[in-house]
Amino acid sequence: MNATKISTVSSVLQNMLKVSLVMLFLLALNSCSSDDDNSNPTTPPVAGNVAPDFTLTSLSKQTVKLSDSKNKVVVLFFFGNECPSCKAAAPSVCMQLNAPFAKRTDFQLYGIDQWDGNEAKVQSFQTITAVSFPLLLMGSGVAASYKTTYDRIVVIDKTGKIMFSGNQGAASDIAAAKAKIEELLK
Structure with a gap:
C-alpha cells in the first residue's frame, strides 16, 4: 500500500x-440514567406504609438493621457503586441531608449499594464521593422491597413509616427530602 x-x-x-x-x-x-424507569417498573411505596425491615453489612463491617433505628428519622440513599449520576449526587446528599442533621441522636442516613458491588467497588465509591455516612453492601433486595432503584432517596419517620420515596434522581429530590426531614424532626 x-x-x-x-x-x-x-x-x-x-x-x-x-x-x-x-x-x-x-x-x-x-x-445508568437516574430517569431509567425500565429497571424499576413498579411504583414506589405510598407515604405512610411501613418501611420494610432489612439487615445489611456496612463497609466498616457493622451489621445494620432498620429496626434498630426506631425513634429516628432514617434516610436511605440508594446508589449504584459505579453509576455516574449517583457519584455526582452523593456529595450533595451528604452535604445537604447528612451534615445538617448528623449530630442529632434521632437521625440516621445510610447509603445502600443497590448494584451489589464488592467491598472494593463500594470503597471506591466512598473515596471518590467523600461521603461520611455509612455505606451498606449488597442492597438490591432492599431496593426491591422498597420498589425503588439506584439514585433515589427514601425518608422514614420515627415510627418506621415511609414518608418520602423519590421517583426521580436523588439530586432532583434533595430539597423535597430535606423539607420532609425537617418536618419530621420538629
Missing part, C-alpha cells in the same frame, strides 16, 4: 474509533 492509502485507512479507523467511544459513553450514561 502506498502512503496515501495508509493515511486514509488510518484516518477512517481513527474516526470510527472516536464514534465508537462516543457511542459507548452515551450508552453507559443512558444505562
